Amino acid sequence: MISLPALTIAIAAFLAALYYRLYQATSYSGGLPCIGEPGILGFLNAAVRCRADMKGVLEEGRMRWGGRPFVVRTFSGILFVLGSEFVETIKSDSDKTFDQTNAFTQVLLQKYTLDVTDRTALVNVLRTSVNRSMESYIGPLLEETQLSINDAFKPKPETGLIDIPIVHVLDALIARVTNRVIVGEQLCRSPEYLQVMSRFIRNMRKHAGYLRITPPALRPILSYIFFFTGGRREPLKGLRPYVKACIEESEIANEDKSMVHALIRNPASVKTVEEISKRVLFLNFASTHTSSVMLSRTLFEIATLPRTEIDEIRAEVMQALKEEGGWTKKALSRFGRIDSALTEVGRVFGLAHVGSHRITLQDLNLGDGTCIPRGATVVIDHQPVHFDEEYYEDPDKCDLLRFYKLRQKEARPATDPKHTFVSADGHALVFGTGRHACPGRFFASYLLKIIIGHILLNYDLSYPSGVKGSPKTIQFNRAIFPDPRATLIFTKRH
């Protein structure tokens, strides 16, 4: 039993630490304009608004200060919001002005949630071995897609319709399909493995959020609790035996049977069971939710198209498969309409209102007497870039074939990435930009084209009766995603 005086001291210490944390979070006194009133109450109000309505907060900032950088105070600290004129600075930075690695680590509080020691090695594996092995991943990805869809797309007994809340269903489906190439056939079909992994992925951001508002002195205690309650303990336990076997196998084999083998065989990798297992967790975290949000919204949007346009997408897929001898890299690179739909969904919806988190490595002089101090966290506001009237015609319209038509008009060959989903040229920021743009985007692009292509060839999509169009977007903190309760109806084609 804890005695009353000890409890009182503990509560007083917690409140004092919390007050100090809030004071730190509210104490910006630089020259840049700031959303919300000064002081702790002003901070609390602004931080609650950021959590519930980041879109509105950013709109206010843009309207009041005409695109100049401004400050927002969130529960995770102060963010300096930069407009589109800073995209080029971030894109061309060679880690001299901005630090991406630690920005990412801080957002996720990786020290407490998932302490991967050297993320650069993991990123290099994605950029090199994984991209090189893509052709050999396509068959397994397709097979797992077919099997998971057969398992997940079941008619409801009451109605006989395959009426699916796709955000949830596709989350699980993506986890299984990506794990087919991350950890192989056996584990990717293990319900226990998928369950603990999905729980970990869901919790990682949540845990990081709670930890960020917790005073640093108390974080180790909280992270210890999280470790046992939906944190990395369970998925690590499931992974260790597999990773151990792969390490032994990799000493004799000379091919990468899965991404785990690629991680082990990378010369720069630390090859301990623990470290490789943590990298697998990070891969799952980085790939699953991102891909499933993009996939759900793209299917919702495709379902709004007229029948003739959906048939044109199907015809393109069938022609590419026929002329390229089935599901190959070349065939997938000819799915121009699906690629365009994904790119447009990334532009109009995306995953977050702000992105490209960086920490400044030096004072950034803004040329008007103000400066963003060294050590500050900066983010790019996506709206002015994605809805730039000078770059995009009729930017408010979601036109799934926008990029397809642009590429046709400009006669871009299949090898030219301009206006494609994987382009991170600074006009579309869904994957970030510059040298730190998402290293898994090529994999994501093939994966999503396989799943969408397979679904379109085998199912007709429609909305439940009475539902008019694509579901509303939910925003929480900086993230955006389609309403998870929304459903689509899939009708088997014969």
Ligand code: HEM
């Ligand atoms: C459509 C799906 C995806 C989207 C929208 C997405 C988006 C992003 C973004 C915005 C970043 C941060 C870039 C920056 O700091 O500027 C990122 C980082 C990352 N992504 Fe993706 N991603 C997707 C899928 C994937 C997949 C499938 C993988 C792995 C196979 C992956 C692996 C990673 C990794 C490892 C990082 C960290 C990179 C680093 O530390 O520099 N992502 N992703």
